[in-house]
Amino acid sequence: MSSPEINSTQQDIDTPPTPLAPAEKGSSLWRDAWHRLQKNKMALLGLVVMVAMCIIALLTPWITVYGYEEQNLLLGASPPSAAHWLGTDTLGRDLLTRILYGSRISLAVGFIATAVALLIGVIYGTVAGYMGGRIDAAMMRLVDILYALPFMIFIILLMVIFGRNILLLFLAIGAVEWLTMARIVRGQVQSLRQQEFVEAAVSIGLGPWAIIRRHLIPNTLGPVIVYTTLTIPSVMLLESFLSFLGLGIQPPQSSWGLLISYGVETMEEYPWLLIFPGLALSLTLFALNFLGDGLRDALDPRASKD
Amino acid sequence: MSEDTGQNVLSVDDLSISFKTRDGSSKAVDAVNFHIARGETLAIVGESGSGKSVTCYSLLGLIPQPPGVIESGVAQFTSQGQQRDLLRSDKQALRSLLGNKIALIFQDPMTCLNPYLTIGEQLIEPLCQHKNHTREQARNRAIELLQEVGIKNAEARFTSYPHEFSGGMRQRVMIAMALITEPELLIADEPTTALDVTIQAQILDLLDKLKKQRNIALIFISHDLSVVASIADRVAVMRAGKIVEAGKTQQIFKQPRHAYTQQLLASVPSGAKPAQACQPNPQAPALLKIEHLKTVFEQGKAGLFSARPAPTIAVNDVSFELRHHEILGLVGESGSGKSTLGRSVIQLIKPTAGRVQLDGQELTQLSSKQLKPLRQRMQMIFQDPYASLNPRMTVFDTLAEPLLYHRIATRKNVTPRVLALMDDVGLAHAAIRKYPHEFSGGQRQRIAIGRAIATKPEVIIADEPVSALDVTIQAQILELILALVERHNLSMLFISHDLSVVRTIADRVLVMHQGQVIERGDTETLWAAPQESYTQSLLAAVPHL
Structure with a gap:
């Protein structure tokens, strides 16, 4: 039993503890996920595009030459030129400037509304999934009811009661989007709750909040992050849609949805007014979708280390 | 060769x-x-x-x-x-x-049978495909074969679906399916x-x-x-x-x-428990006393037009005592209620009736808040070391959690205690920041055992702690468990389906069948002369080297 060959397989008999050995940094699931994400070139590209967009959006007031409401009625709608790279609109406003300012609104709506959805959805879903039984049934029926409400009417009502307000728009969209998030998280938590490590936590004596916070929420993060990246584009589309209908952002402020709706009206004469905002929105949606796709694969716990 | x-x-x-x-x-x-x-x-x-x-x-x-x-x-x-x-x-x-x-038989017959097709349909498929039988010929051949592999009433079972068979019967169907083309x-x-x-x-x-x-x-x-x-x-x-x-x-x-x-x-477990320095004292008062414990699971809900289905009685009127420094084996086949019993004792499942007393204190009536201080004294080791550790927590987090939660240690002085625990269960200190998926099954079980003994409990309920492990690892973990019981003066309820394992570790044994303890006794006495016919058949079925 002392053949060296044997010893090599007894990985389970650990080497005697050496107190001075430096602790090896574990390769966490996150780092594995990051490794896998790096292999997915499209997802990486999506990430780079998104980061670049956010930086540009933040710096917009300092890098633009024109103001977003700065009109040049003499110029009118002009096609792309050296002075106005993406052309101007019918009021002679620089389109590039308006797209950049629009990105601030669109991205902010995307991120803030998604954050609202995330916060409500994760907490609500976790509580429902963990409590189970009647509480779960009651909570999820409420979600079903909200799902059934036509959300356009809901938002129009909000706008009528509280007036037009960008913050309200964020909240309204977030308040609609959390429903799906809650369902996803609840499903996750229900299956996690059966796992032995949650039973182990109970037998240690942990209370429900500690279990939810330490054991359940961290384990739902994978699917949640993925769903989040897929929610952001859908929220941005929603804002575009609302602005398009005249319920969202109002001129002279600008958002991509607004620009697109404007562009549609003048599509025949001044196609660049539709094409460039459309491209900006599409680029963002592509980037986020590729990123979300990549994250889904990277965070899949079933994926091996390769 | x-x-x-x-x-x-x-x-x-x-x-x-x-x-x-x-x-x-x-x-x-x-x-x-x-x-x-x-x-x-x-x-x-x-x-x-x-x-x-x-x-x-x-x-x-x-x-x-x-x-x-x-x-x-x-x-x-x-x-x-x-x-x-x-x-x-x-x-x-x-x-x-x-x-x-060439035919194959797999480990898990349920995953290899299509749940939407009757077994008859699945049996005759290869015959029609490879041998050009007519459906009638194939059907007769299949029924013949089902009889041969020991399916009673084969004619009628031909149109049953896979879920209508028990595990053993499904494996027989799988065998019939493998043999039908005369491989x-x-x-x-x-x-x-x-x-x-x-x-x-x-x-x-x-x-x-x-x-x-x-x-x-x-x-x-x-x-x-x-x-x-x-x-x-x-x-x-x-x-x-x-x-x-x-x-x-x-x-x-x-x-x-x-x-x-x-x-x-x-490494194959065999023979009796090795003599230990300190034997449990049969005269010692019971540390854990279970009286007439009963756990019932309600099945589904009453429908609009249907009565509620009859509840399943998983544990039915079980009484036993666990003495100081004793390893009590609990054996039974799947579905015998042994895991439910373990979970009912440690109050993971609220028992329907009966009493569980730890050192004279009744547990079944306590709220989870009142139970918290008592949880320190009774811990559990689970079967599957892949499922029983939180994948997002490092070894340090896992082992420190019970210590911090019960205020046995503070954030400042918890590290040396965690390291001591790791020594105790034979884990290298270097692994302290690693995550569960970086360990082998045996090492994970060591982590889980470390968590269970962190609060210095008196009673440990071990639910199939070595069943998911390879045989050489199993031997090491059993050795570790014995050593820890010795070192920390633990009492343990050791639940297992594997009789050879139980024999090597338990002082006394309870045999469970259909929710009831049908036989009990000192391990070697029971092995030498089992009284109940069920125990006899269990022991006779154990394969030997």
Whole structure:
């Protein structure tokens, strides 16, 4: 039993503890996920595009030459030129400037509304999934009811009661989007709750909040992050849609949805007014979708280390 | 091992397979040779990851390529005078062999049967496909075969769905399905691992009988040496992709030459519990007292027009005592209620009736807040070390959690205590920041055991703590458990389906059947003279080396 060959397989008999050995940094699931994400070139590209967009959006007031409401009625709608790279609109406003300012609104709506959805959805879903039984049934029926409400009417009502307000728009969209998030998280938590490590936590004596916070929420993060990246584009589309209908952002402020709706009206004469905002929105949606796709694969716990 | 290649159904030469991973390629099968003739049983034995399944699946083209690469080898399959190299056959040719001349039986019959088709439908499918039978012929043939594998009332069961069969019966159906095309080679991959011990004995008998009757070559893949001992003619022991030793069963078991084979054999639990320095005192007062415990599970809800289905009584009027410094074994087959009993005792499941007293204090009436201080004194070790550790928590987090939560230590002084725990369960200090998925099964179970003893409990409930582990690892963990019981003066309820394991570790044993404890006694007394017929049949079914 002392053949060296044997010893090599007894990985389970650990080497005697050496107190001075430096602790090896574990390769966490996150780092594995990051490794896998790096292999997915499209997802990486999506990430780079998104980061670049956010930086540009933040710096917009300092890098633009024109103001977003700065009109040049003499110029009118002009096609792309050296002075106005993406052309101007019918009021002679620089389109590039308006797209950049629009990105601030669109991205902010995307991120803030998604954050609202995330916060409500994760907490609500976790509580429902963990409590189970009647509480779960009651909570999820409420979600079903909200799902059934036509959300356009809901938002129009909000706008009528509280007036037009960008913050309200964020909240309204977030308040609609959390429903799906809650369902996803609840499903996750229900299956996690059966796992032995949650039973182990109970037998240690942990209370429900500690279990939810330490054991359940961290384990739902994978699917949640993925769903989040897929929610952001859908929220941005929603804002575009609302602005398009005249319920969202109002001129002279600008958002991509607004620009697109404007562009549609003048599509025949001044196609660049539709094409460039459309491209900006599409680029963002592509980037986020590729990123979300990549994250889904990277965070899949079933994926091996390769 | 090459005596007579003339009659061999299958002879494999120099088979090497590797898998590509991120860190390069790893060799799963390394220059493997074996052969098998008709009417012979070859057992391929090895622990998980030894390459035993990969070897057999590669012959049937069932290895995904990539990442798998067959680097070298010849697998000559001889059928009716025709020779064919399985590794170099195209998909079409393999498909006509698989499920026809070569058949497979898997570990878990439920996942291999289509739940939406009746078993009859699934049985006759290969006949219609490979043998051009009419449906009527195929049906008669299938019913005949179902009778042969021991399905009673085969005619009626022909139209049953897979979920209507028990695990053992499903495995019989699988066997019938494998045999229906009269294969010459049958590959059984851990066919009895998912089954209870009494059912396992029946399936082994059946396989052996069918092999003899039909003169089939049977390749039996297993991790369990004692199962193999009763069925194999020859044994090949695999480790890390290599066959380290092969020979006649008798010879391998009586005179193992390779050190690894010797180690495997030594790890198989057998015999009585080793005498310990300090024996439990039979006169000591009971630490844990269970009286008339009953746990009932409600089934579903009453529908609008239907009454509520009858509840399942998982634990029915069980009483026992656990004394100081005693390991009490609790054995039973799946569904006997032993796990529910363990969870009811530790209040993970609220029992429906009865009393659980820890050191004189009644637990069943307490709220979870009142239970919290008592939880320190009673802990649990779970079966599956892959599921019982939070994948997002490092070893440090896992072990520190109970200490911090019960205020045994503060954030500042918890690290030395965690390190001491790691020493206790034999984990290297360097691993403190690692995550569960970076450890092997045995090491994970060490972490789980560390968590259980962190609060210095008096009682530990161990629910199948070694069932998910390889046999050599199992022996190490059992040793660790015994050492910890000794060192920390623990009392333990040790739940297991494996009677040999229980015998090596328990002082006293309870036998559970259909929710009730039907027999109890000192381990060796019970083994020597079991009173109940159920206990007798359980003990008789245990495979021996």
